Amino acid sequence: MTVDPTPSVRRLDRRHFLRYSGLIGGGLVLGGPWLAGCGGGDGSGSASTAAVDTPDQAAVSTATGELKLLGWQYYETPALNTDQVSAAFTYLTTSTELFTKTQQERSFDLVVSNSAALPRFLELDRLVTLDPSAIAGFDALIPQLRDSPALRDSEGNLKGVPLAWSFGYTMWDPAKASGPTGFDDLLDSSLTGQIGIMDDYQGIFPFLARVNGFESPDRITPDQLVEMESQLEQLKPQIKTIHPFGEEVNLFARGEIAMELTAYGPSVFLAKDAGANVEWKFFGSATFLDALSVLPGAPLPASYSYLENSISEPAQKAIAETSLSYPVLASANVAVPDILRYDDITEVLSQAPIREGFPLEDSPEAVGEQTLIEAWDRFKASL
Secondary structure (H helix, E strand, O other), X not given: XXXXXXXXXXXXXXXXXXXXXXXXXXXXXXXXXXXXXXXXOOOXXXXXXXXXXXXXXXXXXXXXXXXXXXXXXXXXXXXXXOOOEEEEEEEOOOOOHHHHOOOOOOOOOEEEEEOOOHHHHHHHOOOOOEOHHHOOOHHHOOHHHHOOHHHEOOOOOEOOEEEEEEEEEEEEOOOOOOOOOOHHHHHOHHHOOOEEEEOOHHHHHHHHHHHOOOOOOOOOOHHHHHHHHHHHHHHHHHEEEEEOOOHHHHHHHOOOOOEEEEEEOOHHHHHHHOOOOOEEEOOXXXXXXXXEEEOOOOOHHHHHHHHHHHXXXXXXXXXXXXXXXXXXXXXXXXXXXXXXXXXXXXXXXXXXXEOOOOOOOOOOOOOOHHHHHHHHHHHHHOO
């Protein structure tokens, strides 16, 4: 069993994915963090993160300039820009940069936030409250994503406009394994030294929570964590490798693993493209919802203009094609590869609920994010 020496890669660090797989030249990949824009434009008004500051619609329609955006490279596409408003991308290389690179006001205007990162952003009071009624096209978004509380604060204020989404799943080689139906199936002798797990506490703990039927993939009680750590101990003989995001594609292609517990997005598509015979199912699954958020000090008219274009059909199709994530506009699903398409999003989300993020601090009701990070690091160090 090996633990890849590459530094731990959180689920958000998806920019590595297509670079590893070689699917898209230039390293475009899945996933997403923050968008930022500074500068130009016709309106430079600052915005409070608490109160809704709605820009004048005439100002939005006539806004011009280049925003500064912090985000993952795979989301960069010319379709996000218009003749009037564009964004200069600064690429995220680790998920922690979502927070470290947005500390200074006006460093960025926009950021690709996500449902699992929202609790930290709310604690930092770093996202502008948005007015959905002032964003053209917002009402046309898939309702389950548009109205998700995962992108809102405790008072229901919108903190990000949905951009794309993807879910985790379990994948296996049918010549070597069968689709699991419960945790005990993972302990079968045929899987000794045959399981791959992504090096991601944001993946493994929600996975185990879902497999165990816990109420939430994010609100993990202290007793539940004890049970999960016991299960990780039981899995030790089964684990072939703990690897960076996207490496499961190469592992299947080389015949080195029979099962991957925490695959994401296009893993199955890319593995088949690499010549592997793989199948997948919802097992331990949860959904990540990515969004564009506005940072304090950003020019609101230009920011709202960019948000509106990001959810237009041409932009949504382009995002699906470049990132292999799911669009948030139903009419753009035609751009998703056939093998990744779904029929009923309600059914998908019933089997892979939207992540809302780990609590920041420990409490009697749920362990905090740092406790989970430490638990995962302890387990890896024990291998």
